[in-house]
Amino acid sequence: MSVRREGPGAPEGSRSWGWSRDLAMGVRFAFTGGREGWIRTLLTAVGVGLGVALLLLTTALPNVLSARHEREQARRDYTYDYTPKPPADDTLVIADLDSTYHGDDVRGRLVQPDGPRAPVPPGLRTFPAVGDMVVSPALKKLLESDDGALLRERLPYRITGTIGESGLIGSHELAYYAGVDGLAAKIDPPNVARISAFGEPHPFAEEAADPVLLLLVLVVFAVLLMPVAVFVATAVRFGGERRDRRLAALRLIGSDSRMVRRIAAGEALAGALLGLVLGTLFFLAGRQIAGTAEVFRVSVFPSYLNPSPALAVLVAVAVPMAAVLVTLFALRGVVIEPLGVVRTARPARRRLWWRLLLPAGGLALLYPMLGQGRENGDFNQYMVTCGVLLLLVGVTALLPWVVEAVVARLHSGGVAWQLAVRRLQLSSGSAARMVNGIAVAVAGAIALQMLFTGVDADYTKATGQDVTRAQMEVSVPDGVPMARVTRELGATKGVRKVVALSEGNLGERRMSADLNAQVTVGDCAALREVATLPSCREGDVFALRGSDYDDNMQKLTGFRTLFLDPADGEEDTESTPVAWTVPRGLKQAQTRLDMTGVKRGGFLVTPAALPAKGAATVHGHVFLGLDPSVPDAQEYVRNTAARIDPLADPMTWSATVESGRFASIRTGLFVGAACVLALIGVSLLVSQLEQLRERRKLLSALVAFGTRRRTLSMSVLWQTAIPIALGLGLAAVVGLTLGTVLLKMTGTSVSVDWVSVLSMTGVGAGVVLLVTLLSLPPLVRLMRPDGLRTE
């Protein structure tokens, strides 16, 4: 019999009063339910808190990106104005000396103010004096440590101060400004330039947002936020089974089933509200920690992590509401009866049709955008986000049905298998709930991986550099003798091969030449890297054939005198044309693919065949083969280059180069995915431990009558493995579907990267395996037969 109680003085028939009274009672129970109650509330609060913190962190990400962009913009010193600028009171000569140290970027600038009103870079109070440098705190720490010894050699300046936060884009950024003199003589925009202000706006319109990149950002957000939402929904049910049993006592004293559900919802609400508080605290703590951490070589300042107020309010409202709704929804199938008995009614068979509506709705939203491609792509943000979310929510709706349908068909095997299968048959819902988060994360990750792989070719360009022949290149500043560079780099530790080539161009006239050709200067060994030479000795000159683009050669070889570095016109004051007599014994040579991936044309000239003034008209490049067994070979090369001339520009070669924005989205995904997977792992572990604790007495009884621990451990493993296998299978199907749709939206040909699919599902399975392993020690502890003791 159920008795509907109304509180004293309650307005008769007031539903809202009944609701608020029951919810309030639940909140009170959550805090006054003794140790058990407290533990449950705290468990929920910590779970919700972690989710809330991650939600707040994610909503703060756009702000992080814009804050970093603003800082970067404010200190911009790159100039597109190549016209010579005279020195003035308010100008500054600045040289870009960006470098790399052990894989980390080092932002370096040499500065020489022309006058007292020269613009001071953001983060600096004054200019460093000549020979001094002002460094970022991270660089200071690095230079003072043993790890920074090699970098210290490269920066022979005295540290006199640190760059303030306003001059840095992240707390771990390595940056410095060094004071030098004589820089004005080396002005060569954009690397060495005279500027009158920092942060000058880009002269051209900002690059329009690439629709595919926008699509990627939207999907990354949806994919990361969805598992967090699933996690929050799971967290509000922590300790639910124990609570349900306790609520039976309320039925005994006359509460009806609706009331106990509302009271249960009130308890969940209390946990969620406390979770909001904890989440805010976690977020604030995480914000501070984020300021000291660096993930995937990206660091931030705590001040960047400001969640958007609207999104923060949404989180504050949605989380408690979700707690109430999830609890009411979850209690639908639970019949709480008096006498301390909770009977889980044999659940009605789950229906498939409405579960299919969700992914179908998602596909319907995405369908109109199929085939738009990058050129026509104008993806509706709301439709994309809702479509992706519906498809992913579809996983959480479909999974309980799939688990139920499959486990119902599983037959008995050994005792461990039987215990696991029967348990899953009895409560397939909780099993599915446990793996929902992982399944959603894996489905999203597979789709994203497909999208990334599909469009990867558009954002990753082959450099053409042949990394088997050279691994580094040093660009030699004008005026530095090539012989010295070749000698010193050749003597550098870890350098196995040196190919020094200087490049310039020549024409048939001193000024405004109609015919132009490339000229490459190097010794015979170096020239053999770019062409097949019949024979070679100092003083030889070769006319190249076989080049793809050089069709002036036939005509130019007819001239007796050609001009190195011909001027473009009257205004071209920088060129210094030098006459060069084409030798009579001009040899022919067949061009070959050089190390930079180019089939050169023009003339190959040995140094002795170059006129005395000709050396100043060509620019030197030294290509280096490194010894892979010398771990710091690159750093030694950079140090030698800096010693020869700080403006020498060493570059490390790679076969491909990735678009910066594409790379940052990919990095963002990895950071987010790592956090989400860790969170889901924690949630899985808590659920697992809670279930084990629930069954403590039963486990002890089973052990008491002789059940082997191995049997019980295997049964727990099967209980996790079966739903996980099903969850990952479903995730793969949904992920491949979503990935296919996204690729079709971007107009990219669809291909499945099975390695990615397997690795993503492998990561998901790995998390579960790790959680199972972590839950084994408590399981063994709980299986002690003395767990039967009650006093």
Next chain:
Amino acid sequence: MTSPTPPPGSLLTASELRKTYGPTTALDGAAFSIHPGEVVAVMGPSGSGKSTLLHCLAGIVTPDSGSITYDGREMATMNDSQRSALRRSEFGFVFQFGQLVPELSCVENVALPLRLNGTGRKEAERTALSWMERLEVDDLKGKRPGEVSGGQGQRVAVARSLVTSPRVLFADEPTGALDSLNGERVMELLTDAARSTNAAVVLVTHEARVAAYSDREVVVRDGRSRDMERVV
């Protein structure tokens, strides 16, 4: 005080058992003995140590000191897996709340100890069903424990405890969660079935009405045991 030297032919004997849990002394020199086919009630107030005595006798808990001999074998010399094997093959258990595995059907629950001993599923379930018939719960074979009443569940638990034909049956407050009518029915069935297989029954209870089904009573108080003279 401790019980006198056990009579010859006893199946399970314990003497000078001591067991503490932190500062609490559960057993303080308790003794016990039981013969094949005998039903012994262990009585005493809550917290007196009677359940601990049962757990020690069954090899579930290891006493701090004292001796327990089963069929001439000293339990202290057995390792954990040997004690587990003993519980699996020679002992049976009934607990206050049945402790049936909720996800298994009643017949699967009863068959479980046989399956743990390596008996095939079909044969185990056939034997289980015959025991369920004896305990008048064969009509529940397909139901799950959550779908049957407390008394029915307890009779299923008794069937489970007897299905391996144990030589000793340990029953810890087997009727504690039942009304008197159901409790009596369970006790009748339990003792009849045990006697029919010559199983010894160690029956922990605090109810005189339940103890009345025993041949002998041992009272535990403050961790010490004492044989009671049966007043007829």
